[in-house]
Amino acid sequence: MELRSNVPDGPIEKKWDSHRFNLKLVNPANKRKHTVIVVGTGLAGASAAASMAELGYHVLNFTHNDSARRAHSIAAQGGINAAKNYQNDGDSVWRLFYDTVKGGDYRSREANVYRLAQVSANIIDQCVAQGVPFAREYGGLLSNRSFGGAQVSRTFYARGQTGQQLLLGAYQALMRQVHAKKVKLFTRHEMLDVILVDGQARGIVTRDMVSGKVESWTADAVVLATGGYGNVFFLSTNAMNCNVTAAWRAHRRGACFANPCYTQIHPTCIPVKGEYQSKLTLMSESLRNDGRVWVPKEKAVSEAIRKNQKSPNDVPDDGRDYFLERRYPSFGNLVPRDVASRNAKMVCDEGRGVAVSGLGVYLDFRDAIKRDGLDVIKEKYGNLFDMYHEITNESGYERPMMIYPAVHYTMGGLWVDYNLMSNVPGLFVLGEANFSDHGANRLGASALMQGLADGYFVIPYTIGGYLASNKAAKVGNDHAAVKDAMAGVNARVDKLLAAKGKRPVDHFHRELGKMMWEKCGMARNEAGLKEALAEIPKLREEFQRDVNVPGSASSLNQALERAGRVADFIDLGELMVRDALERRESCGGHFREESQTEEGEAKRDDENFCHVAAWEWKGDGQAQTLHKEPLTFENVKLTQRSYK
Amino acid sequence: MNVTLRVWKQPAPNQPGRFESYPAKDIPAEASFLEMLDIVNNQLESEGKEPIAFDSDCREGICGTCGIVIDGRPHGPGKAITTCQLYMRAFNEGDTITLEPWRAKAFPVLKDLVVDRAAFDRVIQAGGYISINTGNACDANALPVAKLDSDRAMDAAACIGCGACVAACKNASAMLFVSAKVSHLALLPQGQPERRTRVVAMIEQMDKEGFGNCTNESECEAECPKEISVANIARLNREFLLAKLLT
Numbered sequence A: 001m002e003l004r005s006n007v008p009d010g011p012i013e014k015k016w017d018s019h020r021f022n023l024k025l026v027n028p029a030n031k032r033k034h035t036v037i038v039v040g041t042g043l044a045g046a047s048a049a050a051s052m053a054e055l056g057y058h059v060l061n062f063t064h065n066d067s068a069r070r071a072h073s074i075a076a077q078g079g080i081n082a083a084k085n086y087q088n089d090g091d092s093v094w095r096l097f098y099d100t101v102k103g104g105d106y107r108s109r110e111a112n113v114y115r116l117a118q119v120s121a122n123i124i125d126q127c128v129a130q131g132v133p134f135a136r137e138y139g140g141l142l143s144n145r146s147f148g149g150a151q152v153s154r155t156f157y158a159r160g161q162t163g164q165q166l167l168l169g170a171y172q173a174l175m176r177q178v179h180a181k182k183v184k185l186f187t188r189h190e191m192l193d194v195i196l197v198d199g200q201a202r203g204i205v206t207r208d209m210v211s212g213k214v215e216s217w218t219a220d221a222v223v224l225a226t227g228g229y230g231n232v233f234f235l236s237t238n239a240m241n242c243n244v245t246a247a248w249r250a251h252r253r254g255a256c257f258a259n260p261c262y263t264q265i266h267p268t269c270i271p272v273k274g275e276y277q278s279k280l281t282l283m284s285e286s287l288r289n290d291g292r293v294w295v296p297k298e299k300a301v302s303e304a305i306r307k308n309q310k311s312p313n314d315v316p317d318d319g320r321d322y323f324l325e326r327r328y329p330s331f332g333n334l335v336p337r338d339v340a341s342r343n344a345k346m347v348c349d350e351g352r353g354v355a356v357s358g359l360g361v362y363l364d365f366r367d368a369i370k371r372d373g374l375d376v377i378k379e380k381y382g383n384l385f386d387m388y389h390e391i392t393n394e395s396g397y398e399r400p401m402m403i404y405p406a407v408h409y410t411m412g413g414l415w416v417d418y419n420l421m422s423n424v425p426g427l428f429v430l431g432e433a434n435f436s437d438h439g440a441n442r443l444g445a446s447a448l449m450q451g452l453a454d455g456y457f458v459i460p461y462t463i464g465g466y467l468a469s470n471k472a473a474k475v476g477n478d479h480a481a482v483k484d485a486m487a488g489v490n491a492r493v494d495k496l497l498a499a500k501g502k503r504p505v506d507h508f509h510r511e512l513g514k515m516m517w518e519k520c521g522m523a524r525n526e527a528g529l530k531e532a533l534a535e536i537p538k539l540r541e542e543f544q545r546d547v548n549v550p551g552s553a554s555s556l557n558q559a560l561e562r563a564g565r566v567a568d569f570i571d572l573g574e575l576m577v578r579d580a581l582e583r584r585e586s587c588g589g590h591f592r593e594e595s596q597t598e599e600g601e602a603k604r605d606d607e608n609f610c611h612v613a614a615w616e617w618k619g620d621g622q623a624q625t626l627h628k629e630p631l632t633f634e635n636v637k638l639t640q641r642s643y644k
Numbered sequence B: 001m002n003v004t005l006r007v008w009k010q011p012a013p014n015q016p017g018r019f020e021s022y023p024a025k026d027i028p029a030e031a032s033f034l035e036m037l038d039i040v041n042n043q044l045e046s047e048g049k050e051p052i053a054f055d056s057d058c059r060e061g062i063c064g065t066c067g068i069v070i071d072g073r074p075h076g077p078g079k080a081i082t083t084c085q086l087y088m089r090a091f092n093e094g095d096t097i098t099l100e101p102w103r104a105k106a107f108p109v110l111k112d113l114v115v116d117r118a119a120f121d122r123v124i125q126a127g128g129y130i131s132i133n134t135g136n137a138c139d140a141n142a143l144p145v146a147k148l149d150s151d152r153a154m155d156a157a158a159c160i161g162c163g164a165c166v167a168a169c170k171n172a173s174a175m176l177f178v179s180a181k182v183s184h185l186a187l188l189p190q191g192q193p194e195r196r197t198r199v200v201a202m203i204e205q206m207d208k209e210g211f212g213n214c215t216n217e218s219e220c221e222a223e224c225p226k227e228i229s230v231a232n233i234a235r236l237n238r239e240f241l242l243a244k245l246l247t
C-alpha cells in the first residue's frame, strides 16, 4: 500500500489557496442530495457538522454524550493560538508555523501545519462573531497570554474556560442547524463500526445507549471527530468517557493508525493520591506564565517536606532549585510540555520530589503575588486556584501548588492526507482523532486551534472535492456490507455479556493503564517495551475470560459501554508499544532512554526516523504492517530542538 | 470510612422506582463522591450485580454531565460545586446518604440516577445562538466590546447546563438556565440583531418543554455550581417584556 499525502505542489504559502481553487465544487442545488455522517460533537465535530450544514449538505451527527455541548473539548482551560499579531510582538503565520513544526520536533507534515497557521486568524474572527466572550483589555480589544514553546503572546482565552466557550460557540452554531433541520443529531449513540462498500466508507453502526438498539446509517461520506485515546493509560486528564473505539473500529476496517506511540504528558497536573483515583486533573499550563517551578536543592529537605516536618515556605531561596529556569534560561518555566515533564520526572527520580509519594514538584506563585498583587493573580487564575483547593484541600496562594506530569493528549491517530481523508476513501478524520499537525509533541493552545481549523475551514472544502469526484450509488440498509457490520456489532456485544467472570471492567483498565504508564509512558526503553508486548496478550486473554458485565444489551448499561472500550484500548495499547519499540529515537513526547544527548535531552535520529509510522490492520491475532510516509522539510531546517 | 447509601433505583423510563440500600465500605476519605460510587459499583460488578447507573464525564466541574440530588440537595452539600467536585471529607463515618436523580417533568429519568436533559438543548435550538455562517466574520478586533460587558457576558456564559437549577426549584423552572444564555448574548454587540426574537423563541420553547414558572425564591442561584446570578432572571424578564412591547 502506498500512502499518498496529496500535498499540492507550489510554494508553501500558496498551497492551500491553489488547492482550494483546484478542488472540484458541488453545485449548491446538489449539496442537499448528499448525506454526510459526522461522529463527534467536540470542537472538530460540531464545527464540521454546522459548517457543512450551512453549505447545504444533509448531516447526521452522533455523540455518545447526553448533549452535544458536553464533548470533552469543554474541559480545555488555557487558550487557543492564532497568528493575529495583535500584540505587535513579531508574530506571523510563518512564526506560528515554524513554532509548531519545531515544537512537534520535526515529525509533522509541513504543508498541513502551514495551513493550520494560515487559518488560525479566521478562527478567532469566527468565534468572536458567534459571541465567544474572550478576555479583553480595558480598551475593549482582545487580550493575549503566552503559552509554552513560544516567545510571542498569541494565545486567546476566556478566563480558565476557553474550551467551554469555544465549544458553546460551535454547539450553538450546531443547534441552529438542528433547528433548521439541516443536521439530525443523535445523542447517547455510540458508534461501533464503519461500513465499507467497494472499499469506500459509506456508513456506520451505532448502539443507542438508552434502548440498546443497534442501528445502521448510510451516507456518502463519514467524518470521524472522535477525540484522543489518552484514557488507554486509565489515569489521564481526559474525560471519563473518552475512548478510542471509533478510531479503532475504523482501523480494523483498513484505516491506518499513525504514530500511536506519540502521547503528550502534561507537566502541570495534580499529583496522584491513591489506587481509587478515577482521573487526573490538569492545572492549565498558563499557570507557568507566573508560577515558578522548583524542588529543594537538597534531598534531605525534600524528605523532611514529604514527612511533613518542614513547610516549603520555609525553604530559603538559595535552597530552591528552579530547575527549568536554571537549565533553560531563555524559555525558563515556559519550555514545551515534553521538556517540562521530563525534567520534573528527572528531579523526582533523584529523590528531590515533594508530594507524599515523592512524585511532585512545586509551582510557586509567591513571587508573582509579590510583584502583581493577590488581586491580579486571582483575576487571572482564580478558578484554577479554587479547583486546586477543592481537590487537595490546600490553598495555592498560601503554599506552593504541587504538580506532576500526567497523560493529557495524543498526537497519534488515524492517518490522513492533506484533505484530512484517511487511506479509506470517504473516511475523513478531524481534530485530536487524526495524527496530522502536531508531530511528536503538541504545543499548548494548539489543539483547540486544530480542531476548529479542521472543522470550520478545511473539511467544508475538502469534502466537496471528494463528493464531486465520487459519484457512487446509494447504499440501502439491506446491503450485505451493512448487514455484516450489524451482525459483527451484535456478536461483539453478546460476547462481552457472556463472559460472566469475576472481575469488573475497571480492573482490567487499571492494569492496562499501569503497564502503559510504566513501560510506555514518560520514558521508554527496549527491555520494558518488550515486557509490555509479552504481557498485553495475557491481559487480553484474562479480560475475555474473567470480565463480568452484568445486565443486558437492551437497556442503558454503562458496564457494557466501558467493556467495549477497554477491549479496544487493550488492542491499541499493544500497537502503541510496538510503535514505540520500532521508533528507536527520541522525539517530542516519545523519549527512548537509549537515544539521549549527554545532557539528557531527547536525541532525534533524522536519518532513520524522519517519517510517519502508519500501521495497517491485518486481522485479529496478527501483527499490523508498518508503512512509512517520509517527511520532507523544505521550509524549516531540521535542528536539534533547543530551549536553552 | 464506611457509609450507607440509599439510592433511587429505576430500571427504565416509565417504570416504577424505589430506594435500595448499599453499604459503601472502606472508602478513603480523600476519595471523591463519584470515586466512592465507582468503588461500590466495582464491587457490585464483580459479584455480577448491576451497578448503580449515574452520569459523569469530565469529573472536574465543567461538562455539566454529573448531577445527583444528595440528601435533598442538587450536587450535595457544599457551595458552588458539581457532584463530581464533592469529596467524601464532607461526610462523617456511619452517615446514611440519600441519592436521587434530578426530578422534573421536563427531565425524565432514564435509569437510576440518569436523566434526560435534552429539553435544554431544544431551548437553545429555539434561538440560543448568533446566526453567523462560517466565513462571514469580520476581523475580531474590528468590534471592540467594553471589558465590563464582556466580563458580564462571560459570567452568564459560564453556565454548564447541568440542570441543578431546575432540580433545586420547587416549580422545576428553567429560568436561570434560559436567562444565562439570553444574558450572555444580549450583553454583547454581536447579539443585538436577534435580541428580541431570541428571547421570545427561547421562552416559548421553555414553556413547551413543561418547565415550571419562576416564583422568585432563588433556590436555583443557591445551588448553581457556577454561581449564576438571579440578576440574569431579572434581565430575562426585562428582555422578554421589551421584546413583546417592541415587536
Ligand SMILES: Cc1cc2nc3c(=O)[nH]c(=O)nc-3n(C[C@H](O)[C@H](O)[C@H](O)COP(=O)(O)OP(=O)(O)OC[C@H]3O[C@@H](n4cnc5c(N)ncnc54)[C@H](O)[C@@H]3O)c2cc1C
Residues within 6 Å of the ligand: A039, A040, A041, A042, A043, A044, A045, A062, A063, A064, A065, A071, A072, A073, A074, A075, A076, A077, A078, A079, A080, A162, A163, A189, A190, A191, A192, A225, A226, A227, A228, A237, A238, A239, A242, A243, A245, A246, A282, A408, A409, A430, A431, A432, A433, A444, A445, A446, A447, A448, A449, A451
Ligand atoms: C483538561 C484538558 C485541558 C485542555 N486544555 C487545552 C487548551 O487549553 N488548549 C488547547 O488547545 N487544547 C487543550 N486541550 C486539548 C483539547 O481540549 C482537545 O484535544 C480537543 O478539545 C479535542 O477536540 P475534538 O473535537 O477532537 O474531540 P473531543 O472534544 O474529545 O470530542 C470527541 C467527540 O466524539 C464523540 N465520540 C467519541 N467516540 C465516539 C463514538 N464511538 N461514538 C459516538 N461518539 C463518539 C464524543 O462524544 C465527543 O462528542 C485540553 C485537554 C484536556 C484533557
Ligand code: FES
Residues within 6 Å of the ligand: B055, B056, B057, B058, B059, B060, B061, B062, B063, B064, B065, B066, B067, B082, B083, B084, B085
Ligand atoms: S462530570 Fe463534568 S461536571 Fe461533573
